[in-house]
Amino acid sequence: MDALVIRNPELLADALRGLSQTPKRMEPKWFYDAEGSALFERITELPEYYPTRTETAILSAGAHRLASHVPEGAELVELGSGASVKTRLLLDRLEGLSAYVPVDISASFLKETARRLASSYPRLPIRPVAADFTRPLRLDDEGHPRVGFFPGSTLGNLDPDGARALMRGVRDWPGIRGFIVGIDLIKDEETLVRAYDDAAGVTAAFNLNLLHRMNREIGADFDPDRFAHRAIWNADKARIEMHLESLAAQSVQIGPRTIRFAKGETIHTENSHKFSPESFALRAAEAGWRLADFLTDEAQMFGVAVLAPV
Ligand code: SAH
Numbered sequence: 001m002d003a004l005v006i007r008n009p010e011l012l013a014d015a016l017r018g019l020s021q022t023p024k025r026m027e028p029k030w031f032y033d034a035e036g037s038a039l040f041e042r043i044t045e046l047p048e049y050y051p052t053r054t055e056t057a058i059l060s061a062g063a064h065r066l067a068s069h070v071p072e073g074a075e076l077v078e079l080g081s082g083a084s085v086k087t088r089l090l091l092d093r094l095e096g097l098s099a100y101v102p103v104d105i106s107a108s109f110l111k112e113t114a115r116r117l118a119s120s121y122p123r124l125p126i127r128p129v130a131a132d133f134t135r136p137l138r139l140d141d142e143g144h145p146r147v148g149f150f151p152g153s154t155l156g157n158l159d160p161d162g163a164r165a166l167m168r169g170v171r172d173w174p175g176i177r178g179f180i181v182g183i184d185l186i187k188d189e190e191t192l193v194r195a196y197d198d199a200a201g202v203t204a205a206f207n208l209n210l211l212h213r214m215n216r217e218i219g220a221d222f223d224p225d226r227f228a229h230r231a232i233w234n235a236d237k238a239r240i241e242m243h244l245e246s247l248a249a250q251s252v253q254i255g256p257r258t259i260r261f262a263k264g265e266t267i268h269t270e271n272s273h274k275f276s277p278e279s280f281a282l283r284a285a286e287a288g289w290r291l292a293d294f295l296t297d298e299a300q301m302f303g304v305a306v307l308a309p310v
């Protein structure tokens with residue numbers, strides 16, 4: 001094998017680990033290369049994908065109320081900031097912020113987002129951090145208050161232990177005063193499944209991009225046409241699962257290893273957990289937070305929780 005094709009040793013190690021397990025799995029963080037981030041932005045505009053427009057409406061209508069939970073001089077640290085579109089609704093209200101720190105794993109996308117924000121908010125220091133938020137973030141103790149912001153229901157992409165650990169980690173940030181978290185609420189199965197299996201096939205392309213990415217970055221030889229996107233509601237675990245289903249018995253070469261797929265076998269690529277306000281408050285309490293405020297839309301599709309340290 002040509003050693004030059006291994007552009008991402010961390011992805012190679014994760015792929016070998018995840019695809020050797022039964023059932024096969026990959027962590028959703030690997031969706032977000034430049035291509036995946038652009039596909040996610042297209043998902044946010046789909047008619048079926050209600051979370052983005054619903055959360056945006058909640059943030060827009062509730063910006064004043066949310067601002068009252070952010071102390072003067074606070075640093076706003078956003079996890080999984082993506083295009084930081086929703087953040088602008090808060091930044092427009094929060095004139096006394098000392099800095100905005102967007103944290104995202106998609107480094108090139110983050111850089112471009114930070115550049116655009118800097119031109120819109122010339123007086124606000126913007127300090128982007130390209131990092132994996134499932135690992136401890138090193139934030140300086142500069143004496144100012146800090147507020148975390150985690151919109152999009154991206155917290156729902158972590159398993160319960162991971163979500164608890166992340167919330168505990170944020171609870172321990174120096175100067176922490178609050179954590180604003182977007183959560184998708186449990187609703188009927190049809191609405192949920194359609195949001196993750198849209199008619200235009202954009203979510204399918206987002207899921208399948210993972211195979212293209214492994215071909216590009218670790219020299220794998222997936223044939224994406226021989227896999228299909230699947231979105232399933234797992235009611236017991238209150239989560240939408242995304243899978244890539246092998247359409248045939250086939251073998252794929254990844255680095256030194258041959259990975260075999262039976263026909264119908266899947267790679268479990270993402271969980272998207274849904275909550276009730278109560279189930280989320282319980283999870284938060286286990287991590288040292290209390291629910292200080294909760295904003296939702298009229299149809300209770302989505303929620304924005306304001307957490308305060310206990
Ligand atoms: N906050 C935006 C984007 C949500 S998409 C919104 O609400 O629309 C999820 C974002 O989290 C993407 O930008 C992705 O690159 C980022 N992300 C996913 N897993 C991550 C991880 N482990 N560490 C840091 N960023 C991550």
Ligand code: AVI
Nearest residue numbers: 043152153154157196203272
């Ligand atoms: C980023 N995250 C909250 C999205 C979600 O809804 O779980 C990712 C996504 N996956 C498929 N569509 C959107």
